[in-house]
Amino acid sequence: RRPRMFRMMAQHAKKHPGLVPQFFFILLGMGGASLYLVRLAKGPHVxxxxxxxxxxxxxxxxxxxxxxxxxxxxxxxxxxxxxxx
Incomplete structure (x- = not known):
C-alpha cells in the first residue's frame, strides 16, 4: 500500500500528464540535494x-x-x- 502523498500525486498526474516531468525533476533535485548533504556531513572538517x-x-x-x-x-x-x- 503506497503512502497517501504518492497516491495523490499519481491521481493528479493522471488528470494533468504535463506535470509528470515536473514531479520527476523535483524528486531528482531533492534526491541530489540529500546526497550532497550526506557527502558534506562525512567530510574531514566535520x-x-x-x-x-x-x-x-x-x-x-x-x-x-x-x-x-x-x-x-x-x-x-x-x-x-x-x-x-
Missing part, C-alpha cells in the same frame, strides 16, 4: 565524535583538496605553513 578526535582537520596533509572543484589552486605543490598541534 566532527561527530568530540571525545575521540575533536579536531580531525589537524591530521590532514597540506595537499588535501578541501574544495569540491579547485580551478586555480594546485594542491599538489602546497607546503604546510603552520605549527603542529
Amino acid at each position: 566532527t561527530w565524535n568530540h571525545t575521540g578526535n575533536p579536531e580531525p582537520w589537524n591530521q590532514l596533509s597540506p595537499t588535501y583538496q578541501y574544495k569540491f572543484v579547485a580551478i586555480n589552486t594546485d594542491y599538489k605543490n602546497l607546503k604546510k605553513e603552520g605549527p603542529d598541534f
